[in-house]
Amino acid sequence: MKSAIVVFPGTNRERDMAEALELASGRPPAMVWHRDTGLPEADLIVVPGGFSYGDYLRAGAMAAHSPVLRSVAAAARRGVAVLGVCNGFQILVEAGLLPGALLRNASLKFVCRDIGVRVANGRTAFAGGCDAGRVLRMPVAHHDGNYFADAETLDRLEGEDRIAFRYAPLAGEGPDRFNPNGSVRDIAGIYNEGGNVLGMMPHPENAVRPDQGSTDGLGLFAGLAAALG
Amino acid sequence: MKAKVHVTLKPGVLDPQGKAIAHALEALGFDGVADVRQGKYIEIDLKDGSGDGGAGAAEARVSEMCEKLLANTVIENYRVEIDS
Numbered sequence: 001m002k003s004a005i006v007v008f009p010g011t012n013r014e015r016d017m018a019e020a021l022e023l024a025s026g027r028p029p030a031m032v033w034h035r036d037t038g039l040p041e042a043d044l045i046v047v048p049g050g051f052s053y054g055d056y057l058r059a060g061a062m063a064a065h066s067p068v069l070r071s072v073a074a075a076a077r078r079g080v081a082v083l084g085v086c087n088g089f090q091i092l093v094e095a096g097l098l099p100g101a102l103l104r105n106a107s108l109k110f111v112c113r114d115i116g117v118r119v120a121n122g123r124t125a126f127a128g129g130c131d132a133g134r135v136l137r138m139p140v141a142h143h144d145g146n147y148f149a150d151a152e153t154l155d156r157l158e159g160e161d162r163i164a165f166r167y168a169p170l171a172g173e174g175p176d177r178f179n180p181n182g183s184v185r186d187i188a189g190i191y192n193e194g195g196n197v198l199g200m201m202p203h204p205e206n207a208v209r210p211d212q213g214s215t216d217g218l219g220l221f222a223g224l225a226a227a228l229g
Numbered sequence: 230m231k232a233k234v235h236v237t238l239k240p241g242v243l244d245p246q247g248k249a250i251a252h253a254l255e256a257l258g259f260d261g262v263a264d265v266r267q268g269k270y271i272e273i274d275l276k277d278g279s280g281d282g283g284a285g286a287a288e289a290r291v292s293e294m295c296e297k298l299l300a301n302t303v304i305e306n307y308r309v310e311i312d313s
Contacts, residue, residue, distance in 0.1 A: 058301055065298060094301065101303040108245050148242060148304060182243070 001225040003029040004042040006072060008052035008063045013086065013205065017048040020205035024221030032068060039071045042080065043228040047072065049086030049141070049203060059102065059144045060090030069095050081125065081228060082197045086142055089189070089199035098192055098199045099157070100149030105142070106182025112141040114213060115180050117188050117202050118168035121161050124191065126198045128223025135168045136216035138207035140180050145201040147183035147190075157190055164189035164198055230275040230284070232291040233310040236300045237268035271299060284311040 003021045007014050014031065021029045021044075030040045039045065053062035063069060069091065076082045076097055084092040092098045105111055114137055122132040130136065149157070157163055165188040169178040179186050181201070189200030204217030238244050244266050251265040273294070275287055291309045300307040 057298070061298065061301070093303075099303075101301055103243065103304065104245055106243065106245050108249055146243075146245075182245075 001025040001044055001228040002027065002040075002042045003044040003046060004032050004040050005029050005046045005048055006032050006034065006039075006068055007048075008034045008050070008066065010052045010054055011048055011050035011087070013049035013203065016203075017046055017085070017205045020208045020217060020221050021046070021225075023208055023218060025225040034063070034066050034068045037067050037071065039068070039075060042075075044081045044083065044224065045072055045075055047082070047084040047088030047091050048205070049088060052087055052091065055144070058090075058094065060087060060092075060094040063087075063091045064094035064096075073097055076192070076194075076197050079194065079196050081224070083126065084197075084199040085203055085205065086140075086145070086201055089201055090144060092197065092199045097197050098190055099153050100147055100190070102144050102201070103146040103148050103182075104144050105146050105180070110141075110143045111145070111180045112139065113180070114139050114170065115202060116168040116170040116173065116178055117165045117200075117216075120163040120166050121191070123161075124164070124195050124198075125224050125227035126164065126191075126220065128220035129226075130219065130223070135170070136204075136207075136220070137170060137214040138202045138204050138217050140202050141206075142181070142201055145181040145183065147181075147187045147201070149184065154185060154187075157187075158185075160193070162191040162193070162195070163187055164191050165200055165202070230277075230287055231312040232273040232275060232287065233312065234271040234273065234291065234295060234299055235268060235308045235310075236271065236295070236305050237307075238266055239304055239306055242304045268305075284313050287311050 207214035207217030
C-alpha cells in the first residue's frame with residue numbers, strides 16, 4: 001500500500017499517522033505539504049489530525065478550501081481511498097466530501113481519553129477485517145467532534161450502511177459516559193456514497209503499540225494495507 | 230463599501246455555548262433569559278470599484294462568500310447587510 005499524508009500549518013498528528021502507516025504497510029508514506037498542488041500516486045490519502053490554520057472560522061474550514069484539497073477531492077472521485085481523522089474528518093465535511101458537520105462538544109470541554117468504537121459496517125477495506133459489532137479501543141482528542149446532520153441525512157446514512165463506527169461502552173464503562181462529545185446517534189465515523197472516503201473522530205494511529213494501551217488501530221491499518229495491496 | 234455578515238446557528242442545532250452563556254447570566258442574577266444563541270459577526274471592507282453594480286451586486290457577491298466559506302450552511306444561516 002502506497003500512502004500519502006496531507007500536512008497543513010497546524011497539523012500535529014502527521015508523524016503518528018506516518019508511524020502507524022509504516023508499521024502496517026512496511027512503507028513510509030509520502031508527506032504532502034498543503035502548497036503542493038499535485039499528489040503523489042497513492043492507494044491511500046490521509047488527512048490527519050491537528051488544528052489546521054488554528055481552527056480559524058470553523059475547524060477545518062480553511063484547509064477545506066486549499067489547493068491540495070482540490071487534488072484530494074479529485075482523487076476521491078477517481079475512487080482512491082481517503083481517510084480523514086479528527087481535524088481531517090472536520091476538513092472532509094467542510095470540503096463537502098462527507099455530509100454533516102462537527103459541532104463543539106456538548107460538554108464544551110476538550111476531551112482526551114480512550115473510548116470504545118464499535119464497528120458498524122464490517123464490509124469495507126477500512127474495517128480491516130473487523131466484523132460489525134466488534135468494539136475497538138482507541139483515544140479521542142478533540143474539542144469539536146459532536147457530529148450533526150439533519151434527520152433525513154442520518155436516515156439515509158443508516159439506510160445505505162454508511163455509518164462506519166459508533167461510540168460504545170468499554171468494559172466497565174457506564175451508559176452515560178461512552179459518547180464523548182454528544183454526537184447524534186453515537187456516530188464516530190461515516191463513509192461517503194462510494195465507500196472510499198472515511199471520516200472519523202477517534203485516533204486509530206494512536207493505538208498501534210502496546211505502550212499506547214491498545215493495538216486495535218494497527219489492526220485497522222494492517223487490514224487496510226492488505227486490502228489495498 | 231462595507232458588508233456586515235451575521236452568521237447564526239440554524240434553529241434546532243444544539244448550541245452548547247449559548248446554553249452555557251444562558252446559565253452564566255442566570256448565575257449573575259439576570260432572570261428572564263429564556264434562551265441564548267451565539268453566532269459570529271464579520272465585517273468586510275469591499276475595495277472601491279468592486280461594488281460596480283451597486284449594493285445589490287455587492288450583496289450577491291458577499292452572499293456567495295457566505296455560501297463558499299463564511300457560513301457552513303449545513304448548520305448555519307447568514308444575513309448580509311451592505312453599508313454604502
